Amino acid sequence: MNSEQERALIERDIAEFLKRHQEKELLRFVTVGSVDDGKSTLIGRLLHDTHGIYEDQLNAVRRASKQEGADIDFSLVTDGLRAEREQGITIDVAYRYFATEKRKLIIADTPGHVQYTRNMATGASTAHVAITLIDARLGVLQQSRRHAFIASLLGIPELTVCVNKMDLVGFDRAVFVQIQKEFGAFCGKLGFTGITFIPVSALGGDNVVARSTRAPWYDGPTLLQHLETVPLPTVQEDDAFRYPVQLVLRPNLGYRAFAGQLASGRVRKGDRVMVLPSKKTTTVAGIDSFEGELAAAFAPMSVALRLEDEIDVSRGDMLVHPERAPEVKKRFAAMLVWMSERPLDLEKSYFLKHATQLVRAEVEGVEHAVDMEHLDPVEAKHLELNDIGKVVVSCHKPLFFDPYRVCRATGAFVLIDPISNNTVAAGMIQAESAGAAKDTGAAQLGPHSLVSRGERRERLEQTGAIVWLTGLPGAGKTELAYAIERRLFDLSRVAVVVDPDDGVTTGGGPRGGSPPHAPELASRFADAGLVAIFAFASPLASDRDAVKESVGAERFFEVHVATPIERCKERDQRGSYDALHGPLEYEPPDAFAARASLAENDVDTLARELVDVLLPRITR
Numbered sequence: 001m002n003s004e005q006e007r008a009l010i011e012r013d014i015a016e017f018l019k020r021h022q023e024k025e026l027l028r029f030v031t032v033g034s035v036d037d038g039k040s041t042l043i044g045r046l047l048h049d050t051h052g053i054y055e056d057q058l059n060a061v062r063r064a065s066k067q068e069g070a071d072i073d074f075s076l077v078t079d080g081l082r083a084e085r086e087q088g089i090t091i092d093v094a095y096r097y098f099a100t101e102k103r104k105l106i107i108a109d110t111p112g113h114v115q116y117t118r119n120m121a122t123g124a125s126t127a128h129v130a131i132t133l134i135d136a137r138l139g140v141l142q143q144s145r146r147h148a149f150i151a152s153l154l155g156i157p158e159l160t161v162c163v164n165k166m167d168l169v170g171f172d173r174a175v176f177v178q179i180q181k182e183f184g185a186f187c188g189k190l191g192f193t194g195i196t197f198i199p200v201s202a203l204g205g206d207n208v209v210a211r212s213t214r215a216p217w218y219d220g221p222t223l224l225q226h227l228e229t230v231p232l233p234t235v236q237e238d239d240a241f242r243y244p245v246q247l248v249l250r251p252n253l254g255y256r257a258f259a260g261q262l263a264s265g266r267v268r269k270g271d272r273v274m275v276l277p278s279k280k281t282t283t284v285a286g287i288d289s290f291e292g293e294l295a296a297a298f299a300p301m302s303v304a305l306r307l308e309d310e311i312d313v314s315r316g317d318m319l320v321h322p323e324r325a326p327e328v329k330k331r332f333a334a335m336l337v338w339m340s341e342r343p344l345d346l347e348k349s350y351f352l353k354h355a356t357q358l359v360r361a362e363v364e365g366v367e368h369a370v371d372m373e374h375l376d377p378v379e380a381k382h383l384e385l386n387d388i389g390k391v392v393v394s395c396h397k398p399l400f401f402d403p404y405r406v407c408r409a410t411g412a413f414v415l416i417d418p419i420s421n422n423t424v425a426a427g428m429i430q431a432e433s434a435g436a437a438k439d440t441g442a443a444q445l446g447p448h449s450l451v452s453r454g455e456r457r458e459r460l461e462q463t464g465a466i467v468w469l470t471g472l473p474g475a476g477k478t479e480l481a482y483a484i485e486r487r488l489f490d491l492s493r494v495a496v497v498v499d500p501d502d503g504v505t506t507g508g509g510p511r512g513g514s515p516p517h518a519p520e521l522a523s524r525f526a527d528a529g530l531v532a533i534f535a536f537a538s539p540l541a542s543d544r545d546a547v548k549e550s551v552g553a554e555r556f557f558e559v560h561v562a563t564p565i566e567r568c569k570e571r572d573q574r575g576s577y578d579a580l581h582g583p584l585e586y587e588p589p590d591a592f593a594a595r596a597s598l599a600e601n602d603v604d605t606l607a608r609e610l611v612d613v614l615l616p617r618i619t620r
Contacts, residue, residue, distance in 0.1 A: 024099065025232055030108040030124040030156070032147035033133035038164045042133060042202035042223075043096065043109050044074025049209035050224065052098030074202070095123075102228040121337045121426060124151055125412075129158040129230055131223075136169045136176070136199075140183045142374070148183075149375050152190035153335060153388070153428065155408050158230050159192045162223060167201040171215045191405075194230070198223055239299070240402070241265035241273075242326065242410050243319040244355035249304055257288060257304035258313055263355065263409035264402075265321075266298035267305070274322040275313050276400045281322055282309040299409075316357035318400045326402050326410060330395045333367070333430040335404075338383040340417065340424035344391075346382065348452035350424070351416040352395060355409065360396040363415075367391065383425075393427070404428035418450040456529030460494055462618045464526035466551050467533040467610075470544060471561030472586055473576035474568035476598040480561060481535040483607035484614075488531060491611070493618070496525065499535035518543070519550035526551045531618055539586040557614055560592040567599045 031039040044061075047053050053061075058072070065073035096107045108123035124130060130151035134144050151159060161183060169175045180197045187195050198207055199215050200223060206212030209224045221229065242264040249257045267273070271284045286306040287294040297303045305319065313319075320326060338344055344363060352361035369380035369389035383389050404411030415425040457463055467484065469477040481497045488495040498521070518536070525532035538544050548556040569577050577584065594613050596606045 024102065024104045026104045026106065027129065027227060027230070027232060028106045028108070028127045029129040029131055029160075029227065030110055030127040030151075031131045031133065032110055032124065032151060034135070034138075034141050034143040034147075037133040037135050038202045039133055040076075040109055041074045042131075042162065042164065042200070042208065043107055044072075044076070045202050045205050045208050046107075046223065047096060047098055048072070048074060049205060050098055050100060052096070100224065100228055105227060121150060121154065121339075124154050124156060125426065127151075127154075127156050128232055129160055129227065130156045131160045131162055133162050133164045133202075134179055134183065136163050136165045136172075136179070139179055140186070144183065145186055145375060146372050148187050148190060149370075150388070152187075152192060155405055155428070157193040157233060159187055159195045160223070160226060160230075161187075161195065161197045162200045162202075163197065164200055164202050166199045166206065166215065167204050171199065171206075171212070173215075173217045176218075196220070196226055196230075198226065239265040240324040240326070240407070241267050241271075241319075241321045242299075242402070242407060243267065243273075243305065244357070244410075245313055245315055245317045245319065246356045248314060255306075256310075257286075257306045258319070259302070259304045260356065261302040262297060262299040264299050264407045265324075266296055267319075268296040269294075272322060273305075273307075273319045274325065275311060276318045276320060276325070276328060277398055278312065278317075280309075280311045282307045282311055284308075316355075318355065320400070326400045328398045328400050330398050331364075332393055332399070332401070334391055334393055334413070334427040335430060336363075336383060336389055336391050336415075336428075337426045338385060338387045338389075338424065339426065340422065341385055342417075342424070343385075344383040344425070345452040345454055347454070349418065349450050351418050352393070352399075352413055353416060354399050354401065354413040357397075357399065359399070361415070362394050364392040364394050390430070391427075401429050403431040405431070419455075453527065453529070460529045462493055462529065462531065463555070464529040465531050465555045465557055465614070465618050466522045466526055466547065467531060467557045467559060467614065468522075468538070468544060468547060469533065469535050469559050469561050470538045470589060471563060472565055472568045472584070473537055473574065474570070474572035475561040475563040476571065476603065477535040477537070477561050479603050480596065480598075480606055480610075481533040483603045484533055484610055487607045487611045488614075491615070493531060493615075494529070495531040495533060497533045497535065498525075519546045522547050523550045526555045531614075537586070539584075541587040541589065544589065554617075557594075557617065558589055558592045559594045559596055559610060560589050561596050561598075562588070563598045571598075 031043060033039050048058075061076045062072055065076060096109070098105055098107075108127060110123040132144060132147050132151070134140060148159065161180075163176050163179050166176065176197070176199045184195060184197070198220060199212075199218050200207045201212070202208060206214055207218065207222045209222060211222055212218070241262070243262055244260055245258045246260040247258070249255070249259050267284060267287065269284055269287055272281060273284055274281045284305055285308045287297050288304040288306065289297070289301070294303065307313070318326070344366070346363055346365065349360050349362050352359050366380045366382060367390040368377035369383060369387055370376070371378045372388070377390070380387075380389055383391075400410070402410045411429045413427045413429070414423050415427065416422065417424050453464070469481055471477055478499045481499060485495045485497050518534070522532060522534065544558065548558070563571075594610055596610060598606070
């Protein structure tokens with residue numbers, strides 16, 4: 001049916017036209033490529049030549065066009081932001097909808113700049129086809145390879161390569177063949193199910209909608225013909241059934257169903273299903289939709305399932321066929337696209353959104369990042385804005401997932417900052433990883449705070465540290481500790497004193513020994529960003545070493561309060577030197593950050609000197 005026939009049908013039977021339109025297949029495609037390769041111009045030309053632009057929009061584009069000798073600057077059809085028009089580049093992702101006789105199509109026009117990788121990943125995440133443009137004059141660039149890699153990473157099955165600006169090389173077939181050979185060899189390693197090359201001139205419209213007379217040697221489809229015929233992913237009979245529960249429906253006492261969208265596979269009335277994570281099994285009693293009850297449903301339909309048995313099912317659970325269950329793990333490997341201005345913080349806990357489930361999760365470590373120039377894995381300890389890397393994720397509750405390449409819906413997730421509620425990363429679960437191959441059924445890390453060390457450091461303007469005052473009983477540790485606290489407070493620092501008599505610790509005795517939980521307590525204080533001043537005698541070097549190991553050498557500030565024993569005995573008020581307690585055993589430190597003695601200086605002077613040494617360590 002051509003456009004004239006469609007108009008006639010609209011005038012004669014609008015209901016029939018809408019019915020046919022509704023039955024058309026929907027294709028989503030994304031355009032990617034290097035800067036100035038002509039992505040926006042190609043989309044503008046495609047929309048214009050398929051009559052997909054409203055008259056008022058076309059007039060607005062004509063008024064905004066500044067290209068010399070051109071009535072319409074087709075790139076402005078999608079570059080809708082003022083900032084984009086002023087710079088002549090695409091910044092945001094522009095979505096456009098249009099329809100042809102055979103299909104409905106949604107276009108995502110994405111930026112080509114490296115710094116907008118996150119925008120490109122967002123626009124490509126739901127696409128069936130990726131159209132990458134290569135400037136015929138420049139050939140294959142690193143950015144061309146980068147965009148193809150990201151498209152394959154996101155699981156886009158079909159890649160269409162438009163070799164643009166062929167008019168500027170005289171539609172030379174040899175140029176086209178060379179690019180086809182070089183880029184085809186690279187893309188062949190990326191796992192696309194199909195790769196199609198088309199020589200085009202977006203500005204002139206050659207091989208976009210109409211076949212070009214300037215390239216008689218090309219006998220393949222035009223871009224529009226290709227988009228109308230490229231195979232779409234279909235539901236296969238052997239696809240595993242995945243149904244994340246979104247909502248429990250209970251409008252009255254006689255009806256109870258579970259609403260959601262099929263992520264994969266199909267389900268029939270009477271099927272035996274299993275609920276995850278409980279692993280309870282039951283039978284599908286009915287499948288309800290807006291139109292009424294169905295005998296079967298398949299992805300991506302949204303339906304409500306009624307179950308035979310009254311078993312506990314809630315939002316975040318997943319219904320599957322027992323014989324085709326997904327992986328159920330708390331720990332897995334994933335490729336991560338980092339989208340936040342703040343870099344990945346390995347000490348911070350994030351919210352992980354997967355299907356209909358929201359769980360706490362941490363990134364245990366970065367296995368490697370991807371060099372965006374050469375696409376090689378490179379060593380990395382963290383990820384920054386627009387970085388892509390392989391990581392190991394640890395969740396506080398099990399996820400029910402498939403590898404991303406098997407099922408996008410159950411293999412994808414996003415990380416959310418719990419403080420700002422911003423999405424900071426998009427992840428794709430990998431099939432296997434050496435770092436995540438073993439799963440014990442429990443998270444490998446202890447509970448993580450929602451506030452990281454870096455965020456505390458930024459708020460308090462200091463790094464957490466432990467000031468450990470060690471010395472003989474009566475040396476003046478407690479008095480010095482409170483003087484240091486006062487001095488730090490006067491300098492707008494946050495400090496707290498911990499001594500055997502403050503009620504926080506027990507087991508010190510008259511000689512102020514270290515309690516067994518001192519290492520953990522010290523670590524908690526330091527992680528909270530505080531300067532904790534411990535006033536323990538801690539006579540054994542092994543006890544002090546345990547604390548140092550717990551908090552880390554860079555956060556452990558040991559002060560030997562070396563007041564002479566005669567002076568200590570004079571100051572002692574706890575009977576530490578009585579014969580009743582036996583001989584005093586004390587192992588003085590061999591190495592320490594600072595030394596102090598009340599026999600040589602008063603407490604306030606010592607506190608000022610010690611704080612002067614400490615400050616550079618907690619404010620660096």
